Amino acid sequence: MRRLRDYAPAVLVLAAGIALWEAVVFAFAIEFYLLPAPHVIVQSLRETYPTLMEAGRYTFTEAVIGYALGCGGGIAAAMLASRSPTFADLVLPYAVASASVPIIALAPLAIVWFGVAQGSKIAIVTLMTFFPTFISALRGLLGVTPAALELMRSYAATEWQVFVKLRLPHSLPLVFTALRGCTTLAMIGAVVSEFFGGPMKSLGVYIKSTASLFQTRQAWSAIVVTCALGLLFYFAVALAERLVMPWRVERGLI
């Protein structure tokens, strides 16, 4: 486990960054509607706290549900695909290609299909997180060394035993790399698809409408909340990773 002292430099950099920001806004007398100083954002955060909490809960729910469906589906699909390497070869190129498609472009259509409420956002997040998880999990499941497989063969292990005792644990590092990356994708997917329409009590709509009214400090405080939720999501998954793979923690790999 990393000690608190290891985080000290990062905290110092953050503090210095905020101080610099404050100084620049003060020194160049920048108008708050262009770039509010940090203390103004904090002030706004305190004023609009209940609204932001409600919006945050709404958007975070979309992100988490979409993430669970997308990542869960990706892992399940990879498990199925790994049973047949021929099938895996067939679908993998398309999965890889879809990772370079800007799925967020489908957001307006998702609203047509799934409604303006949470459904369309969950659908976008699901789609965005599905493919990266699928690809990583499949690579992890299929990427075991020939020697490791021969060992299993020499013990006359069943296909199921090979899967549970070799493929699955071998895939975990790659799966968790995808799961960590998908937390960010999920937050982006939820917030950005809200830009295309949604209730006022969501972070995306709140950011978009306050910014377009030059209520910059309100927009910034919502952005801060979005970032905080994104970090919370990421570190929750990173913590789960450490709990699931103690052998990598001790080695200092995660």
Added chain:
Amino acid sequence: MGVPIIEIVDVGKSFSGRTGATEALRAVSLSVDAGEFISVIGPSGCGKSTLLRIVGDLVEPTSGIARVNGKSARQARLDRDYGIVFQTPVLYDWRTVLENVQLPLEIAGRSQQERDARPLALLRLVGLEDFRGHFPWQLSGGMQQRVSIARALALNPSILLMDEPFGALDEMTRERLNLELLQVWSKSAATALFVTHSIAEAVFLSSRVVVMSPRPGAIDRIVDIDLPRPRLDKIRAHPRFFELVTTVRESLREDPALAAGDDARRAI
């Protein structure tokens, strides 16, 4: 002679590649009695590893048959008659040392009591009891290979197959592990088939040394090693040890195909 536990009859193996078929083994026959320690030695490319893998049913012969314990190699594998030590330790890095040794017992569905007791006893035998909670990366290469030997013995196999297990280790570690291997093996009831490219190692360990030549792989000569057991380190200084090393070395040199090639210098 006792009952043959391994019978290799007229085995041939060809691998097909882009440049056509390569004949790895041609008409190899060998009979091994229960309790023997057989080393197979030869230059790279002589098919010695392929021969071991045919016995262990990891590859199928193109012609001929391998019989083990009076049944096909495949049946012997399904009956879990083998313990195999590979060139690399092949430990699963998500399992501790103890859990790696437990793996074969889990696969074979042995009782929890056996899963708890036997791996610990085996780790004690290879001197790694204190490292049971460590992960493989925390161990040196020699220690990892000792774990892999303990794992190979977990199901109390009647056949112990070893494919250049100490090839990647330094000379001192290798000699120490040779000695340890003999101690561990003598406490098991296993018949050993050991592939190596070290002459001294083959002579030190074996009851017979099978000398092979390449292209296609074939058995040149079988040298009986009449050194007394138990063999301790001091036997390496015994005049008979030198004689036998010389005999094996000369058998390797006699091969005309070998004497001409680079492989010969690498092997000797």
